[in-house]
Each structure stands twice: as structure tokens, then as C-alpha cells.
Amino acid sequence: xxxxxxxxxxxxxxDQVRILLVDDEAAxxxxxxxxxxxxxxxxxxxxxxxRALEALxxxxxxxxxxxxxMPNLTGAExxxxxxxxGMNLPVIIAASDLEPFSESECSRLKIAALLQKPFxxxxxxxxxxxxxxxxLVCPQREPMDMQLSGCH
Numbered sequence: 001x002x003x004x005x006x007x008x009x010x011x012x013x014x015d016q017v018r019i020l021l022v023d024d025e026a027a028x029x030x031x032x033x034x035x036x037x038x039x040x041x042x043x044x045x046x047x048x049x050x051r052a053l054e055a056l057x058x059x060x061x062x063x064x065x066x067x068x069x070m071p072n073l074t075g076a077e078x079x080x081x082x083x084x085x086g087m088n089l090p091v092i093i094a095a096s097d098l099e100p101f102s103e104s105e106c107s108r109l110k111i112a113a114l115l116q117k118p119f120x121x122x123x124x125x126x127x128x129x130x131x132x133x134x135x136l137v138c139p140q141r142e143p144m145d146m147q148l149s150g151c152h
Contacts, residue, residue, distance in 0.1 A: 049073025
């Protein structure tokens with residue numbers, strides 16, 4: 001089985017892909033950051049939407065992965081601000097409750113993928129593939145699969 005998290009980064013040419021990861025839960029930031037970094041992505045992780053805005057103003061990213069429920073700005077508020085500023089980078093939103101993200105809301109915010117928390121590596125990989133592909137389609141909700149484990 002070909003596993004992007006076990007292949008050397010040079011084999012995938014992903015070292016150029018810059019991801020901004022936003023989650024107020026330190027354990028999730030640490031786990032997802034570790035997995036993405038091992039997969040060869042360049043990851044910057046921040047704890048809230050306000051810090052994400054600051055990071056996006058200071059640097060460029062290829063993808064945003066954001067939690068929905070955070071202090072200062074929710075994920076949806078962060079995405080709205082990005083879109084108003086003309087930033088069109090793909091976005092993956094992770095939330096325990098995906099109900100607010102209807103097909104029309106996903107289209108309006110140009111959300112590339114949804115991740116149901118808690119999510120596993122398979123769902124994360126599918127979301128990355130969907131989000132980094134050249135065609136933006138309205139995402140389908142991902143079923144819960146093997147959850148991230150071993151992250152303490």
C-alpha cells in the first residue's frame with residue numbers, strides 16, 4: 001500500500017506546498033502538524049483566527065486548514081475575511097458539527113473540503129487531495145474513519 005505519510009518528501013514533491021493550520025486545541029495542532037510535516041508539507045500552525053489573519057498577511061500559503069469553533073474568529077468568519085480580501089487559497093474546514101456548512105454555504109465560502117472531527121488520516125488525505133487538486137468542487141461530508149491516535 002502506498003502511504004504518503006511513509007514516503008520520503010522528495011518522492012512526492014510536496015516540500016513546496018505551504019499549509020497554514022489553525023486550531024485552538026494544542027494537541028490537534030501538534031498531531032496534524034506532525035503528520036503533515038512527515039508527509040513533506042511545510043506547515044505553520046497557529047491557535048486562532050486572528051493569528052491566522054496575521055500569518056496570511058505576512059506570508060503566502062497554498063492551503064488553509066482551519067477549525068470552526070475558536071476564540072477571536074470562527075473558521076467561517078476567518079474564511080469570509082479572506083474572501084473579502086481577495087484571497088482564494090483552498091480551505092479545509094474541520095468541525096465536530098458540519099451542519100452549518102450546507103452546499104450553498106460551502107460554495108459561498110469556496111470551501112474545498114470538510115473534515116468531521118474527530119477525523120483520521122484517511123479523511124485528512126482525501127481532504128488534502130481534494131483541496132490541492134486544480135478543480136474546486138463543493139465538498140462531500142467525510143464519514144468518520146480511523147481517528148488520529150498516539151498524539152499526547
